[in-house]
Amino acid sequence: MxxxxxxxxxxxxxxxxxxxxxxxxxxxxxxxxxxxxxxxxxxxxxxxxxxxxxxxxxxxxxxxxxxxxxxxxxxxxxxxxxxxxxxxxxxxxxxxxxxxxxxxxxxxxxxxxxxxxxxxxxxxxxxxxxxxxxxxxxxxxxxxxxxxxxxxxxxxxxxxxxxxxxxxxxxxxxxxxxxxxxxxxxxxxxxxxxxxxxxxxxxxGPGTTKPCSGSPPFSPPPPCNPPAPISPQGCGISSTGAIAGGVAAGAALLFAAPAIGFAWWRRRKPQEHFFDVPAEEDPEVHLGQLKRFSLRELQVATDRFSNKNIFGRGGFGKVYKGRLADGSLVAVKRLKEERTPGGELQFQTEVEMISMAVHRNLLRLRGFCMTPTERLLVYPYMVNGSVASCLRERPASQPPLDWLTRRRIALGAARGLSYLHDHCDPKIIHRDVKAANILLDEHCEAVVGDFGLAKLMDYKDTHVTTAVRGTIGHTAPEYLSTGKSSEKTDVFGYGIMLLELITGQRALDLARLANDDDVMLLDWVKALLKEKRLEMLVDPDLQNHYLEADVESLIQVALLCTQGSPLDRPKMSEVVRMLEGDGLAKRWEEWQKVEVARQEFEMALHRNSEWIIDSTDNLHAVELSGPR
Structure with a gap:
């Protein structure tokens, strides 16, 4: 007792x-x-x-x-x-x-x-x-x-x-x-x-090159039930123990009540000034999956932001290669020291938005640093650089991207953009999709990066901006003319990126003028297709090691994505399905019918205008510049 x-x-x-x-x-x-x-x-x-x-x-x-x-x-x-x-x-x-x-x-x-x-x-x-x-x-x-x-x-x-x-x-x-x-x-x-x-x-069976005949040659392994978790050895509880447990539980609640109340208040309290907290106060603060780095930590990682570690520059600052204390390589994006208009808002938008977008084919933000004088973003370092650098700036010792890798990049980038458009709430549009912003990890898997120009978009409304941002040659025509962007703006940029993958050329290249070719990549591709010179489109670095049917299908997807009207372009989720072999033939056939009808209409207009000019001498004297 x-x-x-x-x-x-x-x-x-x-x-x-x-x-x-x-x-x-x-x-x-x-x-x-x-x-x-x-x-x-x-x-x-x-x-x-x-x-x-x-x-x-x-x-x-x-x-x-x-x-x-x-x-x-x-x-x-x-x-x-x-x-x-x-x-x-x-x-x-x-x-x-x-x-x-x-x-x-x-x-x-x-x-x-x-x-x-x-x-x-x-x-x-x-x-x-x-x-x-x-x-x-x-x-x-x-x-x-x-x-x-x-x-x-x-x-x-x-x-x-x-x-x-x-x-x-x-x-x-x-x-x-x-x-x-x-x-x-x-x-x-x-x-x-x-x-x-x-x-x-x-x-x-499905997805392999070998059809099945009869029953499978091997039986499935017997089911294995995971062992139940081991519980600590206990003893019988007497009435005395029950009384003691009740007293203990009551006392515990009495003592724990203030702590529970404080925790509840902390969770209910809005964190409106999160981004104004100096980084030095608590370097281990996390936002979702993001770590808040201290400035000292990133200074050490980049050798005090040494110029020798700069490997990229953008509209909002420089990008440094760094190595953290655990040995991992990172890319540190440092915003310009002078407070450019919108720079602080840009930083906050990137942090909040990228923390929400988690996908295999999207660049994952590891963390950030914010002090009264610094704004920094920390990303994993992409060892293979960007698609653009691999296509046009690779060293002679580095082999070119083979065709299967390019095909895999096309599908990975499409999946990443599809996730931004269809699985983020609210939707996210990138607004600067191009080969330079598609990065490659150690396995040459496509990772959509640089969300510096991305904007959140409501389900029903497009986003009208006061200044058009993007890159000439990659930007959709409706965005240039109206400043209105939608997910179809990204679809257009993706189509141009596909053409970059196929041809190895830049979206805008003045050097093509030397051969009396079109400066814009899209126009150059269309001209060669009209002349049925498909072999002239493919990147010479591939040295004819590609599948012609594959090239044709990717060109078809690219042309569907770069149609003049945004309403005619497919969604990125449809692009993913077409790249996987579902629905491209039907969509392409429909597009060809519309395109043939449009060309016939334009030719008819051209013939009529020539007949009018030839039969009416007075029209030759018409002044188009107005009264003098």
Missing amino acids: LTVERRFVIAWFLCLVLVFHPLGTLLSNMEGDALHTLRANLNDPNNVLQSWDPTLVNPCKWFHVTCNNESRVIRVDLGNAALSGQLVPQLGQLKNLQYLEIYSNNISGTIPFELGNLTNLVSLDLYLNNFAGVIPDTLGNLAQLRFLRLNYNSLSGQIPKSLTNINSLQVLDLSNNNLSGEVPSTGSFSLLTPISFANNPLLC
Whole structure:
């Protein structure tokens, strides 16, 4: 029997535990323990995980880990870190995780079935590793998953049919593995590009070059139920224990009430002056997934903004190459020191807008810095530069972009723009789509960058600006004449960018005058097509290593995108489907009928005007300049 004094001591002890070790801290520690278990199972030759200190209260201050406002882990980014070893089942405890990016390493073993517990996961990138075994059937539980890339591994067995239940899936790449059996032909797979399953010799069915005959050669692996989480060993609770627990809970609520009230007030309090907080006060403040860097941190990274680290210039300042303390390369965009009109608003717009737009083919903003004298944006460094630089400014030692890479760039850029137009709320228009603003990551995947000219747009209204911004040769005619931009303005710029990809030429090039050619790329392309000189359009750097049918289809898409009337241009979501082989032939046939009718009408007008001039001598003396 417990004495009254001992009951009181136990109740008081439990009260202290609950007050000073609240549920949020317990959960943070659980996530930290899971990540530390991962670290213990990985070999880290470059000390990328050096900051993963298990003695900290939670993992939110670790490099490569991003938390939300409730200190829950939402992103783990360990791409291209030279890690080896194996993943651990404890990753399934990160229930708020949205992005798990562990691509381009040397990690082996199997993919844990427990990843199917991460029901908030949006992106799972494990490509370019040494994973073996089957694709877990439990991944079909990830109802919010949009990006699944498991390519360039050694995975075997069949593709789980459960993956077809993920309606949100936008990108699926299982290429370059040892998968076998038949590709499931239902559900979301029908929307994906066929190349996603390439280089799996034993795979057959949709998206492969091998038709299936009869039943699949291999049976699906037996289902594996993930083990239930281990609970701490407990004992029976007597009535005395119940009384003590009740007293403890009541005391805990009494002590915790002020803290709960304060937390509620903090969450309700509007953060209107967020951007006026000096960076030095709290360098670890996060806005969504963004880190607030200190000025000192970025000064060290860029060698005090040395001129030797400048690799880009724009209307609002310079872009520096930098290396952070964790070894990762970044691009630091530094706004001009003088406060140009709209510069501060431009900065705030970029930060707010890019933090909302998260997509594989959009440049991800890592963080920002804002002090009374500085405005800086921090992006991942794109090692392969821009499409424009790869087409026209590459060193002699660098090979040109091959045709398959150009085709993949076209599709990736289209998907990024489609996301801006159709999946952001409110919509986002870029307003300066061109080859120089399509960046390439380490795998030459297209990443739409430079949102400096992007504007938010309401669902019903276009945005009328007082000054037209953009680049001559890429800008839609209605935008130049009226200043009114819409998503169809981006479609026009995308069409010109496609022509840049195909021809390797600039959208506006005075050098073409030397050959009596059109200065504008679009007009030059149309003239060569009229003369049926398709071979003259293709970039000579390709050295005839391209598919003529592919070139024709991309030119067709480009011409559909660059029609004079914005109403006639397709939406970017339609462009994505056409690039994937759905609906281009029908759309092109309709366009040709309209174009032929228009040309016949123009020729008829021309013939009539010649007849009138030849038959009416008085018309030769007509003055068009008005009275003198």
